[in-house]
Amino acid sequence: MTIHNLPPAFIIIGGALLLILLPRKARPYAYLLFPVLAFALLLSLEQGATLTVPFLNYELVLCRVDRLSMAFAYVFVIMCFLGGVYGFHVKDLLQQVASLLYVGSSLGVVFAGDLVTLIVYWELMAVSSVCLVWARRTPEARKAGYRYILVHVFGGSVLMAGILLHMQQTGSIAFTHFGASIASYLIMVSFCLNAAVPPLNGWLPDAYPEGTVTGSVFLSAFTTKVAVYALARGFAGFEILMWAGAIMAVYGVVFAFLSNDGRRLLAYHIISQVGYMVCGVGIGTAVAINGATAHAFAHILYKGLLFMGIGTVLYATGTAKLDHLGGLVGRMKWALVFFMVGAFSISGVPLFSGFVSKSMVIFAAEEGHLAAVVLLLNLASVGTFLSIGLKLPYFTWFSKETDIKPQPVPLNMYIGMALTSALCIAIGVYPSLLYNILPNVPVHYQPYSATHLLETMQLLIFTFLGFWLVLDKIHMHATITLDTDWFYRRPSRFAYYAFSVSICNLFGHIERLALLAVKVTVEASTNPPGYLVQASRELRGIFTGSEDLRREPDTFNPDRYRISLGLMAFVVLLSLVILMFWYFFV
Amino acid sequence: MMRKWLLITVPVAVLFIILDLFLAEHHVHFLWSGIPGFFSLFGVIGCLLLIGLAMALGAYWLQREEDYYERDDDDS
Numbered sequence: 157m158t159i160h161n162l163p164p165a166f167i168i169i170g171g172a173l174l175l176i177l178l179p180r181k182a183r184p185y186a187y188l189l190f191p192v193l194a195f196a197l198l199l200s201l202e203q204g205a206t207l208t209v210p211f212l213n214y215e216l217v218l219c220r221v222d223r224l225s226m227a228f229a230y231v232f233v234i235m236c237f238l239g240g241v242y243g244f245h246v247k248d249l250l251q252q253v254a255s256l257l258y259v260g261s262s263l264g265v266v267f268a269g270d271l272v273t274l275i276v277y278w279e280l281m282a283v284s285s286v287c288l289v290w291a292r293r294t295p296e297a298r299k300a301g302y303r304y305i306l307v308h309v310f311g312g313s314v315l316m317a318g319i320l321l322h323m324q325q326t327g328s329i330a331f332t333h334f335g336a337s338i339a340s341y342l343i344m345v346s347f348c349l350n351a352a353v354p355p356l357n358g359w360l361p362d363a364y365p366e367g368t369v370t371g372s373v374f375l376s377a378f379t380t381k382v383a384v385y386a387l388a389r390g391f392a393g394f395e396i397l398m399w400a401g402a403i404m405a406v407y408g409v410v411f412a413f414l415s416n417d418g419r420r421l422l423a424y425h426i427i428s429q430v431g432y433m434v435c436g437v438g439i440g441t442a443v444a445i446n447g448a449t450a451h452a453f454a455h456i457l458y459k460g461l462l463f464m465g466i467g468t469v470l471y472a473t474g475t476a477k478l479d480h481l482g483g484l485v486g487r488m489k490w491a492l493v494f495f496m497v498g499a500f501s502i503s504g505v506p507l508f509s510g511f512v513s514k515s516m517v518i519f520a521a522e523e524g525h526l527a528a529v530v531l532l533l534n535l536a537s538v539g540t541f542l543s544i545g546l547k548l549p550y551f552t553w554f555s556k557e558t559d560i561k562p563q564p565v566p567l568n569m570y571i572g573m574a575l576t577s578a579l580c581i582a583i584g585v586y587p588s589l590l591y592n593i594l595p596n597v598p599v600h601y602q603p604y605s606a607t608h609l610l611e612t613m614q615l616l617i618f619t620f621l622g623f624w625l626v627l628d629k630i631h632m633h634a635t636i637t638l639d640t641d642w643f644y645r646r647p648s649r650f651a652y653y654a655f656s657v658s659i660c661n662l663f664g665h666i667e668r669l670a671l672l673a674v675k676v677t678v679e680a681s682t683n684p685p686g687y688l689v690q691a692s693r694e695l696r697g698i699f700t701g702s703e704d705l706r707r708e709p710d711t712f713n714p715d716r717y718r719i720s721l722g723l724m725a726f727v728v729l730l731s732l733v734i735l736m737f738w739y740f741f742v
Numbered sequence: 743m744m745r746k747w748l749l750i751t752v753p754v755a756v757l758f759i760i761l762d763l764f765l766a767e768h769h770v771h772f773l774w775s776g777i778p779g780f781f782s783l784f785g786v787i788g789c790l791l792l793i794g795l796a797m798a799l800g801a802y803w804l805q806r807e808e809d810y811y812e813r814d815d816d817d818s
Contacts, residue, residue, distance in 0.1 A: 413796040414805060522770045530772070534781070538788040606765040610758055614781040617755045622789030624748065630793070635805040645811050 159197065161205040163219040163267050164229060165277065167194045168236065168260030172253045184244045187252055191237040194263070198229055206269060214329050217269025224449065224595040228266045228385045231453045232259060234579070235377045235460055242464050242572030243370035254287035255374045262378040266385050270329045271319045271343075274386075278315060278350075282308035285379060288371030289363050297366040303641070304363035311349035311356075318342030334390045344391055350383035351434055352427050353400050354407050358641025360427060361411070365419035365476070369467040372419060376463045377456045380426055384433040384452050393440025401435025402532040404428070409539025413547065414637045418466045418476040421548055422459070425502065428536055429455050435533065436517040439524055442596040447516030449594055454509035454583055458501035461576040462544065465495030468569055469552060472562035478551040479632040480560075485553040487562050492553045494573035499549060501580040503541035504612060509583035511612065512590065512603040519601060538619045545616075546623045551632055685719065755782060 171190030178186050203226075207219035236259040246252065261284060264277030282305060289301040321339035323329055334340035349356040364375050391397060408428025415421040429451070436448030468491040469484065470476040485492060501508040504515065514537065521529040583590050591599040680687045759779035768775040774784075 409792060410796045410799065413792060414800040522772075525770060525772075527772050531784075534784060535788045535792070538785055539792045542789055542792060605767075606761075607767055610762050610766055611781045614755070614758050614762065614779065615785040617751055617758065618782045618785030619789045620751060621748075621755070622786045622793070626790065626793055629797075633805075634808050635800075636808050636810060637800060638804045638806060638810075 157207055159200050160202040161207040161219050161221065162197060162201075163207060163264065164194045164197050164201075164233070165260045165264035165267065167197060168256055168263060172256035172260060175253055175256065176249065180247060180249075183249070183252055184240070184246075187240045187256065188237060188244075190256065191233045191240065191259075194233045194236070195230075198226065198233060201226070208269075211272065214270070214272065216273050217330075218273055219267045220269030221267065222595075223593070223597070224385070224388060224445075225266045227449045227453060227593050227595060228381065229263055230593060231381075231456045232262055232266070232378065235259075235374075235456050238457075238460060238572055238576050238579075239370065239373050239377075241575060242373060242467075242569050244568035244572075245566040246368075246370055248291055248368075250287055251291045251368055251371055254284045254291065255371065257284035258288065258374055258378060262382045265382050269331055271322065271331050272329055274331055275312065275315055275319060279312050281379060281382065282312060285375055286363075288375055289367045291371055292366060292368045294366070300363045300366040303645070304359050307349070307359040307644075311346045314342055314349070315346035318344075318346060331389060333392065340390070344387070344394070347383050347386045347390070348400070348434075351380050351387060351430055352383075352404075353430075353434060354404050354427070355640040355643075357404070357407075357427050358639050358644070361415070361420050361423040361639060362641045364423040364426070365417050369471050373460050373463045373467060376422070376426055376459045380430045381433075381452045381456055384430060384437065384448060387434060387437045388445055388448055392437055392445055394438055396438065398435050398438025398440075398526070398529060401431045401433070401438055402529045403431070404434065405431030405536035406532055406539065407431070409536050409543060411637055411639060412543045413539065414635075416478050416632050416635055418469070418478060418481070418548055418552060419463065421478075421543055422462050422466060425462075425540060425544055426459060428540060429459065429502065431536065432514055432517045432533060435529060436520060439517075439520050439526070439529075441520055441524065443523065443599075443601060444517065444520035446591075446594040446596050446599060446601075447513065447518075447520050450513040450516055450590055451510075453590055453593075454501065454513040454580070457576055457583070458498045458509055458580050461498035461573060461580060462495060462502065464569065464573045464576065465491050465498055466548075466552070468565050468573070469562075471569070472565050473560050477634065478548070479634050481552045481558065482555040482560075483553070483557040484560065484562065487560075488553070488565075490570055491565075491573075492549065494570075494577050495549060496545075497577040497580055499545045501584065503545045503616065504537055505545075505616060506604070506609055506612060507581065507584045509580045509590075511584055512587035513583075515603050515608055515612070516601055534615065538615060541616055541619045542623055546620065547630070550627075758782070 168190050171186070171193075175183055175186060201219075201221045203221055203223065205219070205221045206217055208215045208217050210216070236256070239255065243251070243255070258281060261277040261280035265274055265281065268274040268277060286301050286305040286308075289297050289304060291297075318339050318341075319329070321342065322334075322337075325337060325339055334343065345356070349359075352360040360380070364372055367375050387397060405428050408424045408426070408431060412421045412424035412428065415424060433448040433451050433455070436444040436451065466476055469481065469488060472488060472491075473481065473484075475481065497508065501510045504510040514533075518530060518533050521533060587603055591597075591601070759782055762781075763778045766778070774780040777783075
């Protein structure tokens with residue numbers, strides 16, 4: 157193990173463990189140090205280098221360096237740093253450690269060269285990320301976290317089943333491009349679950365809006381993009397992914413438009429944007445894989461920025477619900493400015509990062525003569541600008557006047573947003589910064605062509621006009637939107653009754669019966685004749701219908717019916733006499 | 743205030759459609775490639791379609807009160 161093949165995950169995960177030992181004041185500074193160290197390590201890694209260790213009969217590849225891994229690793233480390241700046245004020249050790257572990261395990265996955273290493277980091281990602289939801293410490297977050305972890309445990313089990321089957325069929329644990337088999341489809345399903353491909357998407361808009369202000373910034377960046385990486389590595393060119401991606405791009409924007417919670421709206425747009433990437437992976441050509449990677453890179457930055465922007469509003473006002481918000485433009489101007497940089501980036505406005513990455517996927521679809529895919533992806537672009545570029549900022553910073561008094565926001569949150577904004581604009585203005593690290597070089601794609609500029613501007617301007625036309629009809633209400641999580645949230649109530657409440661009730665009945673039996677036995681055995689008399693009275697009462705007989709008489713005295721001592725002595729003596737007679741004379 | 747926005751956007755939109763007539767070159771030909779201003783039409787129709795679809799889905803099927811799931815919980 158040298159500096160050329162040291163897994164970057166070791167630095168970040170080691171950092172997370174070291175953080176526990178550090179004093180409270182030093183932790184935020186140390187936190188920023190680890191991504192810087194990891195970035196330096198990334199620069200020193202050699203293409204093609206591997207680090208293998210023997211494990212049972214297999215070779216584990218803890219580190220495999222190639223251009224695809226590197227592109228994802230760069231942005232993960234950058235996002236870790238930016239998230240650290242944004243969350244500099246956070247004193248909560250749980251969040252700090254969990255977010256570093258989360259980044260570290262994500263890095264572990266993108267450098268994992270075999271499926272065993274992959275699944276270990278995969279599960280670590282799920283466990284560490286759920287802590288970022290639970291760290292909010294509200295009942296809603298606790299419940300959403302439980303659902304999140306259960307879904308991911310299910311996904312992990314499917315992955316495990318796929319890996320075991322794959323090992324049995326091929327005898328190999330290498331993580332490379334898969335062929336078509338049941339084993340690889342199981343693995344694909346678990347990857348798709350993490351990429352939130354509908355109908356496996358319910359967990360994402362359920363849990364991400366419940367995370368902490370800084371935690372959701374991390375959540376938005378890693379799980380889904382690691383899944384995109386895994387799909388690009390294992391399933392490039394699977395046509396089903398192309399259609400799934402195109403459909404999910406539109407699915408996300410439709411649901412996003414209905415969302416009242418600002419962070420849930422953004423969460424649905426993760427689904428939509430990941431749709432572009434999954435679609436690119438499904439197309440599978442060199443330019444499409446480049447496009448998917450570039451879009452993942454740009455997306456992590458601008459989606460982080462959007463979550464930072466709305467997180468700032470949540471931090472300052474205590475809510476991210478659009479029906480409560482409004483009129484913040486004078487009070488939270490800078491949050492709006494940075495949010496709009498993210499919004500323009502995700503909408504693909506020229507000079508912002510989304511413009512140079514999203515169009516690459518659409519370009520790949522055009523090259524493949526996939527008219528339906530091109531139209532679906534463009535429709536998703538319309539919806540993206542509609543919800544994030546127009547609706548969300550309109551209802552948060554404009555629309556009605558409210559008397560919300562935002563509390564002051566730590567400066568580091570603004571610095572984090574400013575740095576992220578700068579990167580989004582830098583990529584938009586100098587696309588070669590991004591294009592140079594893509595997996596398939598050289599990149600023969602020029603986003604700033606007259607045609608592409610014209611098409612994009614027309615699309616955006618007329619989306620604005622469409623929104624303007626119906627603005628009066630759009631009102632935000634305190635509602636939630638049912639999604640595929642309904643299938644495990646709603647029936648869970650019946651499952652709860654079937655497997656918990658009903659069984660408890662059954663045990664309760666049996667217990668009552670047992671106690672009754674004990675009571676009857678005790679009463680009957682302490683005073684058998686008295687009990688028999690009373691029972692016969694009650695029976696007679698039941699048959700004759702006479703209340704008097706059934707009721708215990710006032711003069712009832714149990715001792716009246718109790719066998720007297722004299723009688724007992726008499727019976728004993730009599731028995732003795734009979735016994736003697738029998739002994740002597742018979 | 744919103745009218746002022748419209749005064750800016752409409753001329754810009756018209757300008758882009760006119761430019762589209764002269765400048766656009768299509769490396770791959772689709773059914774819509776020859777139509778100038780196709781993406782303007784697509785933008786406005788797509789926008790209205792998405793809003794309509796979303797609001798109809800929400801109103802008739804998917805939107806519920808916020809306590810829809812919590813209603814039956816014992817602990818909240």
